[in-house]
Amino acid sequence: AQSVTQPDIHITVSEGASLELRCNYSYGATPYLFWYVQSPGQGLQLLLKYFSGDTLVQGIKGFEAEFKRSQSSFNLRKPSVHWSDAAEYFCAVGRRRALTFGSGTRLQVQP
Amino acid sequence: GAGVSQSPSNKVTEKGKDVELRCDPISGHTALYWYRQSLGQGLEFLIYFQGNSAPDKSGLPSDRFSAERTGGSVSTLTIQRTQQEDSAVYLCASSTLTSGSTDTQYFGPGTRLTVL
Numbered sequence: 214a215q216s217v218t219q220p221d222i223h224i225t226v227s228e229g230a231s232l233e234l235r236c237n238y239s240y241g242a243t244p245y246l247f248w249y250v251q252s253p254g255q256g257l258q259l260l261l262k263y264f265s266g267d268t269l270v271q272g273i274k275g276f277e278a279e280f281k282r283s284q285s286s287f288n289l290r291k292p293s294v295h296w297s298d299a300a301e302y303f304c305a306v307g308r309r310r311a312l313t314f315g316s317g318t319r320l321q322v323q324p
Numbered sequence: 325g326a327g328v329s330q331s332p333s334n335k336v337t338e339k340g341k342d343v344e345l346r347c348d349p350i351s352g353h354t355a356l357y358w359y360r361q362s363l364g365q366g367l368e369f370l371i372y373f374q375g376n377s378a379p380d381k382s383g384l385p386s387d388r389f390s391a392e393r394t395g396g397s398v399s400t401l402t403i404q405r406t407q408q409e410d411s412a413v414y415l416c417a418s419s420t421l422t423s424g425s426t427d428t429q430y431f432g433p434g435t436r437l438t439v440l
Contacts, residue, residue: 262428314366
């Protein structure tokens with residue numbers, strides 16, 4: 214069975230600081246991996262996705278993620294966080310069927 | 325183009341009543357998914373439609389939940405005899421799922437259901 218673990222429930226960073234959100238997955242085949250962001254009261258917005266090829270993928274809003282097969286990880290990074298990045302972030306795995314989501318990481322940005 | 329739309333955005337109902345939630349997917353998307361987001365359970369898959377194939381209902385929590393997709397487009401999720409534990413945000417997503425596609429699911433804004 215596929216599963217996703219986001220070890221950090223809540224992270225607080227200062228504006229301008231770098232960010233890394235962790236995601237570990239379990240999947241029986243080559244996974245499709247996604248990061249979504251959810252602002253309060255909003256639906257899920259796709260940040261980036263990995264299907265194959267280059268293991269470093271670029272997304273919207275200056276985010277990037279690196280797929281590491283040996284570590285079963287797909288961590289999300291941003292070099293300089295903006296106050297508007299405060300939201301909940303979800304990692305997901307799936308392939309042509311339903312996605313399995315992690316429990317989410319809530320990001321708080323301090324001025 | 326237009327994204328996934330859902331209605332209503334909020335629904336308050338009394339325990340025991342039936343509710344219908346609507347999802348209008350992105351035009352041309354053949355696959356449609358329903359998920360539920362609740363405080364205790366996170367994001368859970370409910371049901372998946374792909375073209376004319378039989379839906380994958382493996383995520384429906386009880387027989388009080390059902391869904392249909394008419395004409396390969398709009399979908400309705402019905403919850404009968406609602407219970408307080410049904411209170412959650414119900415999210416709909418759609419994707420292309422054609423050969424060579426990237427299977428990316430695009431989500432609607434959700435319907436927040438509150439059962440009193």
